Structures are given as structure tokens and as C-alpha cells.
Amino acid sequence: MERDAQIALLERVLAQVESDRNAYGPAETRTDPRTYWEPERLRAEEPLFRRYPYVVGHASEIPAPGDYMTHDLAGVAALIVRGADGAVRAFHNVCRHRGTRLVGDERGHAKAFACRYHAWTYDLGGALKHVPQRDAFPGLECEEVTLAPIPAAVHCGLIWIAPDARAPLDIAAHLGPFGAELATFGLGDQVVFRTNARVRRCNWKLIVEAFLEPYHVRTLHRASIGRYFVDRGSVFDLSGAHIRSCVPRHNVRELLALPRTAWDARVYATTEYFFFPATILVLNPDYWSVIRVFPHGPEECWFVNSLLIPAARHTDAEREHWEKSYQLVDQTVFEKEDCEIAESIQSGVRSGVNASFRIGRMEYPIRAFHDSMERALGLR
Numbered sequence: 001m002e003r004d005a006q007i008a009l010l011e012r013v014l015a016q017v018e019s020d021r022n023a024y025g026p027a028e029t030r031t032d033p034r035t036y037w038e039p040e041r042l043r044a045e046e047p048l049f050r051r052y053p054y055v056v057g058h059a060s061e062i063p064a065p066g067d068y069m070t071h072d073l074a075g076v077a078a079l080i081v082r083g084a085d086g087a088v089r090a091f092h093n094v095c096r097h098r099g100t101r102l103v104g105d106e107r108g109h110a111k112a113f114a115c116r117y118h119a120w121t122y123d124l125g126g127a128l129k130h131v132p133q134r135d136a137f138p139g140l141e142c143e144e145v146t147l148a149p150i151p152a153a154v155h156c157g158l159i160w161i162a163p164d165a166r167a168p169l170d171i172a173a174h175l176g177p178f179g180a181e182l183a184t185f186g187l188g189d190q191v192v193f194r195t196n197a198r199v200r201r202c203n204w205k206l207i208v209e210a211f212l213e214p215y216h217v218r219t220l221h222r223a224s225i226g227r228y229f230v231d232r233g234s235v236f237d238l239s240g241a242h243i244r245s246c247v248p249r250h251n252v253r254e255l256l257a258l259p260r261t262a263w264d265a266r267v268y269a270t271t272e273y274f275f276f277p278a279t280i281l282v283l284n285p286d287y288w289s290v291i292r293v294f295p296h297g298p299e300e301c302w303f304v305n306s307l308l309i310p311a312a313r314h315t316d317a318e319r320e321h322w323e324k325s326y327q328l329v330d331q332t333v334f335e336k337e338d339c340e341i342a343e344s345i346q347s348g349v350r351s352g353v354n355a356s357f358r359i360g361r362m363e364y365p366i367r368a369f370h371d372s373m374e375r376a377l378g379l380r
């Protein structure tokens with residue numbers, strides 16, 4: 001975020017703190033519990049995960065030509081490769097002979113990709129280079145056969161793909177003004193400290209919603225991170241279907257005594273970016289959380305979180321600090337608090353006890369998220 005924008009955001013937060021208010025949406029609204037378990041609803045939603053870009057990793061995870069990773073969580077088997085020219089590309093991880101999964105490992109390094117069934121071999125750019133007993137395929141024009149490409153792009157270090165994108169990916173345009181802010185916070189200069197991917201027993205939207213409202217921070221998280229935040233002062237902004245929210249930290253009033261040149265949004269507030277449909281980036285004081293959620297059935301989902309840290313070499317003390325951060329934020333706050341709450345909602349969602357869920361004005365981004373979903377599904 002440019003300095004001016006960062007200061008303007010902190011000014012708004014501080015004004016809210018001073019007047020003891022949180023940002024409110026225009027009205028109290030409702031959501032429909034059936035959207036969290038009905039199979040037809042999920043069938044409609046799943047294609048969105050292939051139409052909108054999602055993050056498969058960080059470019060620093062495949063730094064050298066020939067480095068690759070696979071990703072299977074959005075219903076598509078994807079192979080992401082850094083080519084000989086240094087560019088990152090994505091392909092369907094499917095052999096063009098009879099469809100064998102080409103690469104089994106999650107991560108690795110290769111000079112070329114040889115299918116283990118009959119050894120059709122592809123170069124790092126996806127071109128078919130070798131077919132054993134070539135004369136058995138008189139109709140095959142090797143130069144016309146490539147691995148099936150998936151639209152991919154790197155933006156601020158994050159690798160985004162969209163298997164069913166209708167046009168080449170323009171991530172900067174897709175993310176809009178919030179995406180531009182990521183660069184100014186140095187997201188591209190980070191490396192992955194650790195990634196956690198786990199199936200949780202709840203609809204994917206329930207986890208997304210846990211990241212869209214600060215109403216629960218001082219209650220659900222009271223034993224973990226609640227004390228780091230004040231109860232009032234949050235703000236949120238919508239940009240198309242994307243949402244940015246900012247929650248003041250406990251030290252926010254120190255800003256009153258500081259010149260604006262010393263204001264730092266990472267120290268005095270936690271800013272979170274939600275990119276539709278299910279990518280969440282949290283700017284913590286000295287690291288990022290990169291969260292992705294993918295459906296895995298109507299009442300199950302993948303929760304994936306990577307903790308990103310500055311790329312510089314680290315001392316043992318610094319690594320211990322990141323380890324503690326990972327244990328606190330990923331293993332406790334996300335896994336034991338946010339995800340468990342989502343599962344506990346799921347356990348009663350079919351009960352019919354609540355004909356609808358009440359969304360308070362402070363939770364308005366949840367309503368905005370449902371509105372965006374309904375628009376994307378053509379329901380409004």
C-alpha cells in the first residue's frame with residue numbers, strides 16, 4: 001500500500017477507535033443455512049473455483065528451471081513448472097496418450113516429464129518430444145501435441161491459475177486496487193516457511209466467513225490472539241467481489257502521539273484481503289498468512305494455509321520466532337478456533353433450528369460475500 005493509502009487507512013481506524021465504533025453495513029441481514037449443505041448448491045458453486053484464479057503456491061517454491069509442483073484441490077490435476085526460460089507455466093497433469101497422471105509427486109525437479117505408462121515424454125514447456133515406437137502412430141504429429149495448458153500467472157510472488165478462465169489471466173486486473181497494495185507490502189519478496197493443508201468437516205463458505213468479520217475476535221480468540229486487538233475500530237471496504245478489512249491492534253492509540261511519518265499499518269493494525277471466491281491474505285506484523293479454501297463435497301472442504309516470511313537468511317532465534325507464530329496462528333487460531341467453529345456450525349446446520357442465520361451490521365462482509373456468490377451463480 002502506498003504510504004498515503006496506509007496512513008489514510010490508519011486514520012480511518014483511529015477515528016473509529018476514538019468514537020468507539022466498528023464499521024457497519026447498511027442493515028442487519030440473513031443467510032440461508034441450506035447453502036451450507038445442499039449438494040445442488042455445491043454443484044453450482046464448484047465451477048467458480050475453476051473460473052476464478054486461485055493460488056497454488058509462491059514462486060519461491062519453484063525457483064529454478066525444471067522445478068515443479070502439483071495441485072489437485074480445485075477438482076483439476078494441475079502441474080506447475082518453471083520452464084527453461086524462467087517462466088512459470090501450468091498444465092493439466094494428464095498424459096496426451098491415454099491420460100495417465102503424468103507427475104505423481106507434490107514437488108520436485110525434472111529435465112523433462114516422461115509418462116510412466118509408455119514413456120511419452122514432454123519438455124518443460126509441455127511439448128511432446130519423444131514417443132517410443134513412433135511408427136506405431138502414423139497419424140501422430142508430435143509437434144502438434146502438447147500438454148494441455150492451464151492459464152497461469154505470477155502476481156506479487158503468488159502463482160495463480162484458473163483452469164476454465166475464458167481469457168488469458170490478468171491477475172492485476174482481477175485483483176484490482178487491493179492487488180496493487182500487495183506489492184507495496186513486499187509480498188513478492190517472501191518465502192514459504194510452512195504450508196498446512198487439511199480436510200475440515202464443514203462447508204467451504206463457513207471457513208471463509210470466519211475470516212470476514214471481526215465480531216468474534218475477542219470472544220472465540222480470547223485465549224490466543226484476542227488480547228492483541230481492541231474491540232472497536234475495525235473498517236472494511238469492498239472492491240467488486242473482493243473485501244479488505246482492517247482491525248486495530250491493542251497499541252493503536254500510540255499513533256496519536258506519533259508523527260505520521262512513523263505510522264506503520266503492520267504494527268498498529270491487522271489488514272486482511274479476501275479475494276473472491278476463497279483466497280484470504282492476512283498481513284500480520286512480520287509475516288503473511290496465505291489461506292485458501294476449496295470445496296471437498298457439500299459438507300467438507302480443504303483448508304490450506306501458508307505462512308510466508310521475508311526471504312533473507314534467518315538466525316535460529318528468528319526461525320524459533322516463526323515456528324512460534326506458526327503454532328499460534330495456524331495450529332491454534334485457525335485450526336483449533338476458526339475451523340473448529342465452522343465444523344460446529346456444520347454439525348447443526350441441517351437441524352432446521354435456524355430458518356436463517358442473522359448477519360449483524362458488523363458482519364456485513366459475510367452478506368457481501370453471499371451477494372457476490374449469488375451474482376456469480378446468476379441467482380440475482
Ligand code: FES
Nearest residue numbers: 095097098115118
Ligand atoms: S498414457 Fe502416457 S504414455 Fe501412455
Ligand SMILES: [Fe+2]
Nearest residue numbers: 210216221338
Ligand atoms: Fe477468527
